[in-house]
Amino acid sequence: METLERVLAEHPFFKGLEPKYLQLIVGCASNVRFDPEQCIYKEGEPVDQFYLIRQGRVGLEINVPNKGPVVIQTITEGDLLGWSWLMPPYVARFTARAYEITRAIGLDGKCLRTKCEADHELGYEFYRRFADIIIQRLQATRLQLLDVYGS
Amino acid sequence: MKAENIDPMLTKPLRIQRVQRELPDTFTLEILPSNGGFHFTPGQFNMLYVFGVGEVPISICGDPEKSKSLVHTIRIVGSVTQAMSRLKSGDTIGVRGPFGSSWPLAEAEGKDVVIVAGGIGLPPLRPAIYHILNHREKYGKVVLLYGARNKEEIIFWKELEQWRSRFDMEVHVTVDRGSGNWHGNVGVVTTLVPRATFNSADAIAMMVGPEIMMRFTVLELLKRGITGDRIYMSMERNMKCGVGICGHCQWSHHFICKDGPVFSYEQIKVLLDKHEI
Numbered sequence: 001m002e003t004l005e006r007v008l009a010e011h012p013f014f015k016g017l018e019p020k021y022l023q024l025i026v027g028c029a030s031n032v033r034f035d036p037e038q039c040i041y042k043e044g045e046p047v048d049q050f051y052l053i054r055q056g057r058v059g060l061e062i063n064v065p066n067k068g069p070v071v072i073q074t075i076t077e078g079d080l081l082g083w084s085w086l087m088p089p090y091v092a093r094f095t096a097r098a099y100e101i102t103r104a105i106g107l108d109g110k111c112l113r114t115k116c117e118a119d120h121e122l123g124y125e126f127y128r129r130f131a132d133i134i135i136q137r138l139q140a141t142r143l144q145l146l147d148v149y150g151s
Numbered sequence: 152m153k154a155e156n157i158d159p160m161l162t163k164p165l166r167i168q169r170v171q172r173e174l175p176d177t178f179t180l181e182i183l184p185s186n187g188g189f190h191f192t193p194g195q196f197n198m199l200y201v202f203g204v205g206e207v208p209i210s211i212c213g214d215p216e217k218s219k220s221l222v223h224t225i226r227i228v229g230s231v232t233q234a235m236s237r238l239k240s241g242d243t244i245g246v247r248g249p250f251g252s253s254w255p256l257a258e259a260e261g262k263d264v265v266i267v268a269g270g271i272g273l274p275p276l277r278p279a280i281y282h283i284l285n286h287r288e289k290y291g292k293v294v295l296l297y298g299a300r301n302k303e304e305i306i307f308w309k310e311l312e313q314w315r316s317r318f319d320m321e322v323h324v325t326v327d328r329g330s331g332n333w334h335g336n337v338g339v340v341t342t343l344v345p346r347a348t349f350n351s352a353d354a355i356a357m358m359v360g361p362e363i364m365m366r367f368t369v370l371e372l373l374k375r376g377i378t379g380d381r382i383y384m385s386m387e388r389n390m391k392c393g394v395g396i397c398g399h400c401q402w403s404h405h406f407i408c409k410d411g412p413v414f415s416y417e418q419i420k421v422l423l424d425k426h427e428i
Contacts, residue, residue, distance in 0.1 A: 070328070071333070139395065148364050
């Protein structure tokens with residue numbers, strides 16, 4: 001049977017994490033499913049969850065006046081969605097919308113922050129993994145800003 | 152492979168059979184070769200001459216096994232390509248070539264192939280894709296990763312759809328800028344590399360796109376475990392003579408027209424980060 005702990009262990013974000021930490025984290029995790037067009041986060045609203053996408057696709061949108069929503073990135077299987085819960089004010093900077101049926105592991109940010117405060121080794125491990133993703137996304141965004149395909 | 156012209160400096164006037172508009176600034180010319188057809192290997196280019204205006208290097212982007220039609224897809228970037236865009240079916244164009252090195256298709260046999268294209272970088276890779284699909288049984292997994300600026304600038308849309316609908320080819324497309332009517336991937340092409348399924352232990356990668364895109368894609372491919380000697384890229388410089396005499400396209404100790412345009416990353420990695428070359 002596919003336990004939540006095993007699913008977490010197999011997700012690229014938690015790959016190699018010690019089992020004792022996985023056991024701690026699993027208490028903050030749950031299986032979630034989003035329908036197509038369902039809003040997962042709304043820009044400007046409080047956020048206390050992040051998601052490890054198992055299947056499906058989610059678009060990150062920002063609303064541009066007179067232009068409507070502009071998709072700046074899509075997130076798919078194996079990716080992580082959401083880091084607004086990491087730092088105050090814990091507010092979503094983008095709207096996240098499912099484009100298709102999306103299955104994910106939802107993690108309670110508040111629960112994890114408490115556990116990271118209590119165990120700094122877990123906290124270090126956790127923030128290190130987030131830093132890696134943030135760096136990758138920052139580099140991709142810089143490349144995107146270059147508009148390399150322009151004439 | 153036999154060259155079309157005996158004298159590489161001799162321009163051969165050929166008839167344009169068909170002109171097709173691909174994008175607002177990009178068009179395809181189908182040229183009727185002279186007797187015997189036109190033979191080339193995927194990755195090579197021709198020098199195309201608009202009489203009285205000038206000559207430019209353009210990759211050949213048709214099926215290498217269909218020698219009765221010579222196909223070039225061209226983006227309007229200067230006065231010669233602008234004049235070329237005004238040519239019509241029945242007009243004459245000057246052709247010299249084919250020139251340059253080719254994609255390592257024989258070396259890739261029996262292996263997974265990862266093709267990465269950005270923007271107008273898809274046409275130079277299309278002959279390689281045709282070849283692989285014509286001889287599909289000789290190759291392992293075939294993955295195409297394509298990035299464009301936005302939905303409107305995706306080139307060869309119908310072919311991408313056809314390739315994606317095959318059960319023996321994996322196609323991922325992404326755009327840098329999403330819009331309301333695009334529900335595909337949004338993000339740079341490098342973000343597709345971790346999603347692709349291939350055996351990195353022996354896969355061969357071939358890529359064309361803006362140089363900066365290729366530099367970052369190489370990093371992702373290396374991270375996935377493809378070694379530099381199995382990563383190939385097509386470079387672009389101001390090619391003039393096509394045979395390594397004039398020196399216009401000299402890039403350190405290489406002439407892009409003669410030693411390239413296809414190089415392995417291993418051959419050119421020391422040059423890629425050098426600003427002054």
